[in-house]
Amino acid sequence: MTSIDPANLPKHIAIIMDGNGRWAKKRLLNRIEGHKKGTDAVRNIVRASREIGIEYLTLYAFSEENWKRPKSEVSALMTLLKEFLISEFSEMQENGIRLNAIGRTEKLPEAVRKTLSETITKTSSNRDMVLTLALSYGGRQEIADSVKRIAFLIEKGDISVNEVTEDLISGCLYTAQIPDPDLLIRTSGEYRISNFLLWQIAYTELYITPTLWPDFGKDEYLAAIADFQGRERRFGGT
Ligand code: FPP
Numbered sequence: 001m002t003s004i005d006p007a008n009l010p011k012h013i014a015i016i017m018d019g020n021g022r023w024a025k026k027r028l029l030n031r032i033e034g035h036k037k038g039t040d041a042v043r044n045i046v047r048a049s050r051e052i053g054i055e056y057l058t059l060y061a062f063s064e065e066n067w068k069r070p071k072s073e074v075s076a077l078m079t080l081l082k083e084f085l086i087s088e089f090s091e092m093q094e095n096g097i098r099l100n101a102i103g104r105t106e107k108l109p110e111a112v113r114k115t116l117s118e119t120i121t122k123t124s125s126n127r128d129m130v131l132t133l134a135l136s137y138g139g140r141q142e143i144a145d146s147v148k149r150i151a152f153l154i155e156k157g158d159i160s161v162n163e164v165t166e167d168l169i170s171g172c173l174y175t176a177q178i179p180d181p182d183l184l185i186r187t188s189g190e191y192r193i194s195n196f197l198l199w200q201i202a203y204t205e206l207y208i209t210p211t212l213w214p215d216f217g218k219d220e221y222l223a224a225i226a227d228f229q230g231r232e233r234r235f236g237g238t
Contacts, residue, residue, distance in 0.1 A: 002222040004052070008229050010182035012056035013049065014204070016196055017042070019188030019212030026212075032076040037214035039080050043088065046131055048218040050095045052225070056130045056178055060196050064104065064138035081135070082112050085119045092119070096128030102174035103137030132178060139198030146172035175200055183228045185221075187213045203235050 017038060024034030042059065049057045062077060069077075085099075092099060099119045108116065116135075149172045153159045159168075170176065180200045186192075189210035193201070207224045209216070 001219055002226045004222055004225045005229050006053060009053055010205075010225065010228055011054075012058065012179050012181045012183075013054055013225075014058040014060070014181040014184045014197055014201070015045070016060045016184070016186040016194060017213040017216075018186060018190060018194075020214060022188060023212040023214040031073060034214060035073075035077055035080055039084055041214050041216050042084065044217055045221060046088070046097070047091070047095075048221050049131075050097060050129050052222075054129065056132065056181075058102075058132040058134060058175075058178070058181065058197070060137065060194075061133045062103075062135045062137070063195060064136055064141055065195065067107070067136070078109050078112050081133075082115050085115045089119060089122070092123050092126065092131070096126045097123060098126040098130050099123045100130055100132040100178075101135050102132055102142070103135045104141065105135050107136045130178065132175075134196065137174075137196070139193075139195045142174050143169075143199055145174075169199065173199060180204065183207060183224065185209070185224050187211050187216050203233070205231055205233065 020034035020038040021031045022034070023037060024031050027033075042061075045059075046057065061081065066077070067074065091097075099116075101116055101120065105113060105116065116133075146169055150159075150164060150168065154161060154164075170180075175197070180202070181197060181204045183206075184197070184201055184204045185207045187209055189208065191208060197204075205228050207227055209220060209224070211220055
């Protein structure tokens with residue numbers, strides 16, 4: 001197993017979990033089976049993150065664009081999400097994991113919203129790791145919502161145009177309470193960002209692997225972290 005330096009961990013890891021459909025297709029299975037296997041991978045990576053000592057883990061679980069998928073697939077994903085929240089609750093409590101969600105979660109079905117908000121409330125005093133699920137999330141929509149909030153503050157006279165700074169914009173995003181990701185992992189070999197955390201990843205290190213999400217496990221997760229630790233981050237400086 002790859003060894004990593006515990007003194008130089010990425011504080012925040014974000015993951016674009018891609019490839020569930022292809023994983024299923026390769027096995028002549030229904031796409032939903034891929035999402036089920038993908039849910040097992042989520043469970044393993046959440047557990048591994050906590051063991052390693054990652055403070056913030058953000059998972060792209062459902063994008064704004066995912067609503068365009070067939071109704072049956074959307075509905076299966078919603079069911080898996082709800083089941084995941086219920087089955088993982090006790091482990092979140094035992095391991096000090098606080099659940100958080102970003103995105104236009106008001107669009108989720110009532111039953112999912114209810115379980116989600118109950119889990120967020122019940123885990124709110126946990127302090128060891130923040131697990132953020134991006135649900136009905138789109139980076140451009142997030143920026144548009146932030147601009148609206150700022151325009152509203154200016155319109156009310158609470159702030160002036162000169163007070164619009166990068167920090168103010170960051171503070172009006174859904175991720176206001178979360179540091180920017182240090183490492184972004186994308187599985188299934190696609191070299192794109194797919195509208196994920198557009199503002200926040202300005203200086204994030206990228207790790208793209210051909211491994212399909214259901215096959216992504218702790219070994220490769222450690223390899224991604226070790227790869228990150230071997231990089232020199234300059235943040236635009238020399
Ligand atoms: C991409 O695979 C994955 C998704 C659209 C959603 C990710 C969902 C899960 C991992 C399961 C449920 C989530 C949680 C948090 C329990 P794809 O369908 O786009 O794969 P493809 O590109 O190969 O078709």
